[in-house]
Amino acid sequence: MMTFQMLCFLFLFSVFILCDANFSVPYISVNTERLIEDLKILGQFSDGDYPGITRLLYSKEDKAARRYLIALFEKSGLSVSWDPVGNIFARWEGSDPRAPAVASGSHFDTLLNAGLYDGTLGVLGALEAVRSLKEVGFEPKKSIEIVAFTSEEVSRFGIGCLGSRYLVGSLTVEELLKLKDSDGVSFENARQSCGYIEKLRESMIAEDYYSAFVELHIEQYHILEDEGVPIGLVTDIAAPSLYTIEWKGPGGHAGSVPSYERQDPFLAASEFALNLEQLVLKDPKNTRATIGRVEVYPGSAGAIPRSVRLSLDIRDINEAARIKVKEQALEKAAAIARKRKVTMETLHNYSYPPAKMDPRIVEVIEDSCRAHNFSYLKLISRPFHDSLFMATKFPTGMIFIPCKEGKSHVPDEYASPEDILRGVEVLAETLARLSYQ
Amino acid sequence: MMTFQMLCFLFLFSVFILCDANFSVPYISVNTERLIEDLKILGQFSDGDYPGITRLLYSKEDKAARRYLIALFEKSGLSVSWDPVGNIFARWEGSDPRAPAVASGSHFDTLLNAGLYDGTLGVLGALEAVRSLKEVGFEPKKSIEIVAFTSEEVSRFGIGCLGSRYLVGSLTVEELLKLKDSDGVSFENARQSCGYIEKLRESMIAEDYYSAFVELHIEQYHILEDEGVPIGLVTDIAAPSLYTIEWKGPGGHAGSVPSYERQDPFLAASEFALNLEQLVLKDPKNTRATIGRVEVYPGSAGAIPRSVRLSLDIRDINEAARIKVKEQALEKAAAIARKRKVTMETLHNYSYPPAKMDPRIVEVIEDSCRAHNFSYLKLISRPFHDSLFMATKFPTGMIFIPCKEGKSHVPDEYASPEDILRGVEVLAETLARLSYQ
Numbered sequence: 037m038m039t040f041q042m043l044c045f046l047f048l049f050s051v052f053i054l055c056d057a058n059f060s061v062p063y064i065s066v067n068t069e070r071l072i073e074d075l076k077i078l079g080q081f082s083d084g085d086y087p088g089i090t091r092l093l094y095s096k097e098d099k100a101a102r103r104y105l106i107a108l109f110e111k112s113g114l115s116v117s118w119d120p121v122g123n124i125f126a127r128w129e130g131s132d133p134r135a136p137a138v139a140s141g142s143h144f145d146t147l148l149n150a151g152l153y154d155g156t157l158g159v160l161g162a163l164e165a166v167r168s169l170k171e172v173g174f175e176p177k178k179s180i181e182i183v184a185f186t187s188e189e190v191s192r193f194g195i196g197c198l199g200s201r202y203l204v205g206s207l208t209v210e211e212l213l214k215l216k217d218s219d220g221v222s223f224e225n226a227r228q229s230c231g232y233i234e235k236l237r238e239s240m241i242a243e244d245y246y247s248a249f250v251e252l253h254i255e256q257y258h259i260l261e262d263e264g265v266p267i268g269l270v271t272d273i274a275a276p277s278l279y280t281i282e283w284k285g286p287g288g289h290a291g292s293v294p295s296y297e298r299q300d301p302f303l304a305a306s307e308f309a310l311n312l313e314q315l316v317l318k319d320p321k322n323t324r325a326t327i328g329r330v331e332v333y334p335g336s337a338g339a340i341p342r343s344v345r346l347s348l349d350i351r352d353i354n355e356a357a358r359i360k361v362k363e364q365a366l367e368k369a370a371a372i373a374r375k376r377k378v379t380m381e382t383l384h385n386y387s388y389p390p391a392k393m394d395p396r397i398v399e400v401i402e403d404s405c406r407a408h409n410f411s412y413l414k415l416i417s418r419p420f421h422d423s424l425f426m427a428t429k430f431p432t433g434m435i436f437i438p439c440k441e442g443k444s445h446v447p448d449e450y451a452s453p454e455d456i457l458r459g460v461e462v463l464a465e466t467l468a469r470l471s472y473q
Numbered sequence: 474m475m476t477f478q479m480l481c482f483l484f485l486f487s488v489f490i491l492c493d494a495n496f497s498v499p500y501i502s503v504n505t506e507r508l509i510e511d512l513k514i515l516g517q518f519s520d521g522d523y524p525g526i527t528r529l530l531y532s533k534e535d536k537a538a539r540r541y542l543i544a545l546f547e548k549s550g551l552s553v554s555w556d557p558v559g560n561i562f563a564r565w566e567g568s569d570p571r572a573p574a575v576a577s578g579s580h581f582d583t584l585l586n587a588g589l590y591d592g593t594l595g596v597l598g599a600l601e602a603v604r605s606l607k608e609v610g611f612e613p614k615k616s617i618e619i620v621a622f623t624s625e626e627v628s629r630f631g632i633g634c635l636g637s638r639y640l641v642g643s644l645t646v647e648e649l650l651k652l653k654d655s656d657g658v659s660f661e662n663a664r665q666s667c668g669y670i671e672k673l674r675e676s677m678i679a680e681d682y683y684s685a686f687v688e689l690h691i692e693q694y695h696i697l698e699d700e701g702v703p704i705g706l707v708t709d710i711a712a713p714s715l716y717t718i719e720w721k722g723p724g725g726h727a728g729s730v731p732s733y734e735r736q737d738p739f740l741a742a743s744e745f746a747l748n749l750e751q752l753v754l755k756d757p758k759n760t761r762a763t764i765g766r767v768e769v770y771p772g773s774a775g776a777i778p779r780s781v782r783l784s785l786d787i788r789d790i791n792e793a794a795r796i797k798v799k800e801q802a803l804e805k806a807a808a809i810a811r812k813r814k815v816t817m818e819t820l821h822n823y824s825y826p827p828a829k830m831d832p833r834i835v836e837v838i839e840d841s842c843r844a845h846n847f848s849y850l851k852l853i854s855r856p857f858h859d860s861l862f863m864a865t866k867f868p869t870g871m872i873f874i875p876c877k878e879g880k881s882h883v884p885d886e887y888a889s890p891e892d893i894l895r896g897v898e899v900l901a902e903t904l905a906r907l908s909y910q
Contacts, residue, residue, distance in 0.1 A: 147771060147775060147776055148772060148773055149770075149771045150771075189773070189775065190774050191773055194774070196775070255729075256728070256729045257726070257729035257730070274728060276727075276728065278774055287880075287883045288880060288881065288883070289693045289855075289856050289881045289882050290713075290763035290765055290788070290856075290882075291693070291711060291788045291855040291857060292692075292694035292761075292881065293694070293761070293879070294757045294758065294761065295750060295753045295754050295757045295761075300750075302746060302767060303746055303747065306743035306744070306747050307743070307747060309739060309740055309743040310740065310744060313732060313737075313740055316732045317732050317733065320731045320732045320733050324728055324729075324730075324731065324732075325732075326727035326775075326776075328727055328769075328772065328774045328776050328777065328778060329773060329774050330739060330767060330769040330772070330778075330781075332767040333586075334584060334585040334586045334882075335585060335765065335766045335767070335768075336584040336585055336626070336627065336628055336766060336882070337627050337631070337715055337763070337765045337766050337786050337822075338584060338626065338627055338633070338763075338765060338786060338856075338882065339584050339585075339587075339763075339765050339882040339883075340763055341764075341765060341767075342883065344767075349774050349775060351728045385774075418726075418728040418729050419727075419729055420728060442725070442729060442730070443725060444726045444729065445724065445726050445771075445773070445775065445776040446723070446724045446725070446776075446779065
């Protein structure tokens, strides 16, 4: 026979269960100093000129950074594992260990001579969120798992989001085995020399392995700074197409060949660059086109160039618009090649579809902002992130914090301790809430 | 008392002495096969992708090439010496060893991924001329000295004709000690690591050390080929100015920064390149302007360039015209920098005055052509050579032979065995004649 007390208990218990979704974590105390110290130490694993940071996939600096991250994760009582490409997982087991985990993370490789925060903030920020939650006695229901993706930047193997793409199955072993860096070192040799000697196999991650993925990142632009808002909630991620264009001519001696006889691929590339600029200026709000890598061969002052190879990166949240710009650009490139009597070859490196963030995750982040009285802004991420690929398999959201003058991929990339504090607080709150959803 | 016989003898002796100037060498038998074999072996001392040849000053390939050349010279009975920068001298002592020697030679370094004949033909061609003269029993009066210049190309230290400039005193020890290659290795360290440990001192060559200098070289253009003429007689050498221009901007993320906010130094460089082309097309017959080296930094597909550094090479036989083009080009470069809000820095690497070849030497080469029934053409050398600097101190002349399609500084640079044969025959004849002048 059920007593009134028992009924009351059941009622209260049910309310507790139903309230899981509104779970709030009081007294989160993020230790920004500790986090920034970790970021700075990680920044020292660099092959670049200080303060610029260069940490390429599977380099000796990357290997050292991996050891450092694993030590940090283990020191915080997380159980660490990795997959064959070196994605690192640090798990905080929840009270319901069989439930799909809540994941958070980002990458820790860099472009050449880049900054301290891009990617690394999402890795060490997730760790700091976990440490803060642990310190206030929070106990997760769903496990919380930090993911340190093996490589997001294109710097070494010319392919972005290598780790996250592998994880979600958008990059096959066959494709990985074809990759070579600019020195001709194969992905497979580089991987093994970094200590990942386990045989490469396709990723086996289950559709429901994660119930959510949340990535904390610097905005890499200056909307938040301009608006004076500390938190950005990403709704969409614009996605890139990358092409490599190469023009070739006969070269020749700088003193001999008169201008009217030259078939100079650098002049073709120059004409293309200026045309591309004009093309993009037609819809500059949405489309981005960048020539970032330019290789001029043989590169002697006394020789007319024989080849110019450049990267063409086009981005948009509207895939059709992106395709249109690409087509117009490549048509123009071919016309310039014909006019200047140089040959042209085009390689399509990759194209990814834009992604939408999961409305439920965005809502939880919003709730977390409100719980901490932080104003926020919904915005589009024009840079892409590991979240672009995580979103193809798992409900995904992104938290942006401002970075100074919007600068990124440069040595003076900077996020203030105050903004970092707020970002990690929102992340911790979000992870805690998602852990009980 | 002088007999009639004695008078006759004295008369004939005087005729012989006076005829020295018209000395002719019968039966020269140039061994083209042996020469081409030597050229091919020398071409194997290369750090480049076959068939391209890369042999940079003081590299291990250069060191090996030096050993090979010295062995060849010694095998032919020449006495070999060198100076502190590694100019190599191989002397065939004449019957009047105190008379100023007749010199012939060229360089044996290369640009990146260059050809088999540029420079090396002048070194090994001079050796073959000496070998041929020895084989027909010729005995020089003035000594004949082969000079293998230490470096003519700008490839390693950004400075042309390093060896010949040092030799004639147009490059001081102070200037040499400032040179660094693109990896930051100093000239002095590179020099010593190549085995030249003797203390650097200014060149001590006397004004009358050489009575003549003659350089055999491929034309590096196609006038001789077009006209079907086997020998070119150089009357003037056009001379270069070299500048380095660098534009810098703030860089930024390829996805974030819209076109209208970018301060992209690569677009500045592109605009400059196209403007330069137009500028030179105003007087394309005489002026040459080339952007051969382009370095884009950081060079990542995902990052807007932060700096672009390029080489600007301008050449003319008219120094005033060259200066005018340079001024207009640099003015335009600065205007583009202002418009695109990038900074600009200009470095003046060098400027040399054009040179005239010595009429007496040209005449001897003409006589030598006639003696062999080879047609010839007088022409301007638009590429510059060690002769540009040798001419500042010694009476100098140059012999050109055709090269296929005028191509040079490329792996498929080619001179036919027949043209090489004729070139070396004229050189041998010329050296022999000059030895008795």
